[in-house]
Amino acid sequence: MRAAFLVLLAACSSEPDTTAASGSATTGGGSAVVSSSAAPVASAAPRVTEEQTKQVLGFFDDVGDRTVAAIKKVSESKPKSRLAYAEAFALSTPAAFAAHIDVFEKRGLSPDVFEAAMADREIVEKATANLQKKIEPAMKEVTALDLPAVDVDDCTVFARRMVELAAEGPKSSGLVAALSPKFVECVPILPKHITECLPQPPKPVTLADYDECVAKAGKKPKAKP
Numbered sequence: 001m002r003a004a005f006l007v008l009l010a011a012c013s014s015e016p017d018t019t020a021a022s023g024s025a026t027t028g029g030g031s032a033v034v035s036s037s038a039a040p041v042a043s044a045a046p047r048v049t050e051e052q053t054k055q056v057l058g059f060f061d062d063v064g065d066r067t068v069a070a071i072k073k074v075s076e077s078k079p080k081s082r083l084a085y086a087e088a089f090a091l092s093t094p095a096a097f098a099a100h101i102d103v104f105e106k107r108g109l110s111p112d113v114f115e116a117a118m119a120d121r122e123i124v125e126k127a128t129a130n131l132q133k134k135i136e137p138a139m140k141e142v143t144a145l146d147l148p149a150v151d152v153d154d155c156t157v158f159a160r161r162m163v164e165l166a167a168e169g170p171k172s173s174g175l176v177a178a179l180s181p182k183f184v185e186c187v188p189i190l191p192k193h194i195t196e197c198l199p200q201p202p203k204p205v206t207l208a209d210y211d212e213c214v215a216k217a218g219k220k221p222k223a224k225p
Contacts, residue, residue: 004201019140026072030120033219037206038221040085047116048113048116048117048120048123052116052117053080053117053120053123054111055107055108055109055113056107056109056113056117056123056127057123057126057127057130058107059100059103059107059109059130060130061106061128061130061131061134062100062106062134063091063092063100063103063112063131064092064129064130064131065134066091066100066103066135067088067089067091067138068134068135069090069132069136070087070088070133070139070188071085071088071089071139071141071142072089072138073140073146075087075141075142079145079151080148080153080154081141081145081148081149081150081151081154081155082149082150083150083151083154083155083156083157083182083185083186084151084154085142086158086179086182087161088180089139089180090178092131092135093178094174095174095175095177095178095179096174096175096178097174098171098172098174098175099172099175101203105149107222126175136224137140149185150185150186150189152189152190152191154209155189156190156191156194158182158183158186159183159186159190159194159198160210160211161178161212162176162183162209163198163205163207163210164198164207165179166204166205167204167205167206167207191218192217193214193217193218194214194217196213196217197210197213197214198210
């Protein structure tokens with residue numbers, strides 16, 4: 001499974017711009033998940049059968065459906081900033097591969113088959129086109145909302161989610177790394193009782209510990225001016 005992740009990572013040219021979500025919603029105009037120009041070419045790669053190709057493409061279709069559903073769910077919650085969409089957008093990137101292991105297994109895929117498929121330029125190009133066709137309409141809807149980049153309430157929710165993901169360990173380490181730049185934008189506007197409860201590397205913090213800390217810190221009397 002790790003090998004399949006590495007191949008998917010190698011086939012990806014860029015990750016989505018979760019603050020702008022404009023155009024193709026990717027930084028530098030690149031593909032959200034896979035890019036034909038970046039796809040590895042293996043001359044001796046095992047041949048992928050028609051049925052296996054169907055399942056690989058189906059995997060990306062399912063990831064696209066999951067991404068769109070997540071984006072729509074965020075929209076229904078009436079977010080105050082584009083930050084609220086960060087994790088939903090990240091679902092279509094290699095960073096979130098671990099979140100789609102259930103889809104990988106549902107499709108009956110193995111690391112060897114997936115690696116061989118990602119070495120096939122034609123499959124990669126088709127997967128890219130299908131995925132972008134699915135997610136771009138939802139991302140354009142987000143762009144049309146004309147939301148600010150961050151909001152203190154969204155950042156507060158995002159801070160808790162980052163702690164939750166970090167507590168999951170290696171399973172979510174890629175997603176944490178992908179979302180960290182967006183979280184950095186929140187730090188200047190987060191309330192003090194939130195920032196002082198954030199985990200300090202290398203000390204891990206469980207979500208329960210974080211919630212307890214925030215509850216206590218939030219009740220502290222404010223210092224007199």
